[in-house]
Amino acid sequence: SPALVPLRQSWPPALVARYRAAGYWRGETLPGVLRERATRFADDIAVVGGEVRLSYAALWQEAGRIGAGLLARGLVPGDRVVVQLGNTPAFVTVVCGLFRAGLIPVYALPAHRITEVRHVLDKAQARGYIAADRQDGFDYRVLARELQALLPALQHVLIVGDAAEFGAVDSLQGDAALLPPDPDPQSVAFLQLSGGSTGLSKLIPRTHDDYIYSFRASNEICGITRDSVYMVALPAAHNFPMSSPGFLGALYAGARVVMSPGPGPDAAFPLIARERVTCVGLVPPLALLWAQAAAATAHDLGSLQVLQVGGAKLVPEAARRVIDSLGCRLQQVFGMAEGLVNYTRLHDPLDVVVGTQGRPISPDDEVLVVDDHGHPVAEGGIGHLLTRGPYTIRAYHNDPAANARSFTEDGYYRTGDMVQQLPGGYLVVRGRAGDHINRAGEKISAEEIEDHLLAHAEVFDAAVVSMPDAFLGERSCAFVIAHGTPPTAASLKAWVRGRGLAAFKVPDQVVFVEAFGTTAVGKISRRELRAQLRERYLEQT
Ligand code: J2J
Structure with a gap:
């Protein structure tokens, strides 16, 4: 078998020294x-789930x-x-x-x-x-x-x-x-x-x-102490419920972790009441579902102090609805498994909590907002978010091509997010440069799904784009040019599923078109093509 590619993650020596001196990196494991x-x-009880209490x-x-x-x-x-x-x-x-x-x-x-x-x-x-x-x-x-x-x-x-x-x-x-x-x-x-x-x-x-460092500092920002009870409602493998502050933050603090078998109110509400849960993290569609269910539930949710929402954009109107119906503090969380996590602070004014996605954890999180050419935008302008800092990676594992695309020469991670930076360093997410679909917090690569569609004998070409969706935030729509008579949408969806993929990646919608019919001269990028298809379709409907 081929030699193991070594696991590596390293920061320049000057930064290592700085992160240590600042007390971020303490040599803990x-x-x-x-x-x-x-x-x-x-x-003390560390972990609860089903009938198990450890x-x-x-x-x-x-x-x-x-x-x-x-x-x-x-x-x-x-x-x-x-x-x-x-x-x-x-x-x-x-x-x-x-x-x-x-x-x-x-x-x-x-x-x-x-x-x-x-x-x-x-x-x-x-x-x-x-x-x-x-x-x-x-x-x-x-x-x-x-x-x-x-x-x-x-x-x-x-x-x-x-x-x-x-x-x-x-x-x-x-x-x-x-x-x-x-x-x-x-x-x-x-x-x-x-x-x-x-x-x-x-x-x-x-x-x-x-x-x-990322979850220890998160504990402070999220108010996690030994008395806290943290519920894992989203899949535990996600970075958010693992580390922002997540179950690892909770264990670090000596708090109690409650594993909810599912993210919906049916599974979570009885457990919140039984275990007196104080903090939980959700994606926006779930937060709205919880807000709706909370109005009618017989379960006592009064122990909840902090409801965190992140993974996808929570629009201000939804944020207000969540605050009004759950009667606990809302905390917006804008993070990424690559590192950088932003939080609104627990005592931020309402307009900040409702209208921004928070500010970075660390004073040493370096944030740049740049235009398409990499130049900083004017203060308050919208641009690409680049970041580096004491808990943001410098490289992916075993993937030189991705590293060349995703990191600048001076070590900034290109997040792919378009943001606006407000005074105090608060960020508002304004969109995305990358072509993924953020379906209720699950990220789907357009390219990955297009490749599967193209493997179908009756598909001549395919472009997968995100469409606004009232419940999911975004849903996936596949525009398909067929060879001859198009297959049915259902059979194409079944095809994608049959390729051995997570169900959330199956296109929510399939639209057959004669051609992608771009009038642009010369070749346009897949990105532009996807954007054109999305806009034309939204205009027509
Ligand atoms: C808009 N977009 C957001 C938000 C993430 C905490 C919280 C979330 C994640 C996560 C995480 C968003 N508003 N509030 O790892 O520790 C989108 C952005 C971002 C991408 C990262 C954490 N919160 N996003 O969602 O690695 O596009 O991490 O770049 O799954 O989700 O996705 P992921």
Whole structure:
């Protein structure tokens, strides 16, 4: 098998010195933090889900058992392990187990299917895959069998629950004395997935130092203390519920984490009432759904102090509705798995909370707003958001082409977002330069879906664009030129699904056209083409 591409993430030495001197990077590591909390908060409840309630001491024990068991099976520290688990305590124990063993979690979403998981396994050169037996009607063991047949490097498949022929996470055993010492705080702790506007997901290497800083500082901004109860309602693998402040922030503080099996009011409201949840993060469509359901619910939501909304734009009208119906503080969160996270502060005036997407976590988050040529726009103007700082990556893993596109020569990350910067550093998201669809917070690459459509024998050309959607914020629309008689929209959607993709990537709408009919002289870019199609269609309807 080919040599492992080393995991790396590095900042220039002068910045490393500065981030340390400023106290952002303190040399803490994820296993180190967990060990310390297991002693300090031993009997406090760390994680709740279903019928399971784990204390901090028990979480540490469980993580040790799982980590040592994985090493006993032949995984070695530094190996990458793709984790595809839903919102159960096992998500937390497995990930903490990997940290304890020096193994590198790579986070797949439960919605991902073979095409995506295969890509992630491949790109990460993972030797391990850990999934649930079944969830939401899907059997991950079937997926695991297909993956193993395709990827000889995938030697260790482990299942939470009924493992069939695979290894069972529940019966992992090993010698905790053989667990490695804590890692270098500057080393890569895990690989997060990018939303990805071009093609397939890129892998985001985050270090212990940088990630711990991001959620420790988030705790302060979000008011997370040992008394907090943080609910994971969005898929736990997303960067938002993991780190802004997320379950890791909550564990850092000695707070309680409640795993909600689903993001809707039906699953979450009874748990909020039972566990006295104080903070939860949602995407805008869910926040509106919650606001509506809160008016009629019998469950006591009075413990909620902070409702965070992010992942996609919350328009001011929706923000007001959420504040009025939930009667707790609203916090807007504009973040990205690559790093930079902005928050409105808990005591910001109402117009700021309603009308902006917040300001950066760190005084050392450098934000540039530039025009198409890279020149700073006039104060208050709209432009491309570039950023670098103490928790924003400098490079993707194993992807020189993406790195050349996504980072400037002086290390700024090109976020792809169009923003306006207000006094005080508050940002308003005004749109996007990249061609992805932000469907209720799930990012879909237009290019990726076009490639799948083009693989269909009756498709001559396809352009996938985002359309405004009253509920989702944006939905995906595929414009298709057929070879001869067009297939039905339903059959094309089924085709995309059949390519082994997450359901959220199936086009919401398919529009057949004779031609893309651009009058522009010469060749136009796919970007321009998509924009033209979107505008023409919106004018007609
Ligand atoms: C508009 N667009 C937003 C917002 C993200 C916290 C919160 C969210 C994410 C996240 C995250 C937005 N208004 N409030 O990682 O830690 C869009 C932008 C951004 C992209 C990043 C976190 N909040 N977005 O959503 O990596 O386009 O992270 O660049 O999934 O989501 O997506 P992702």
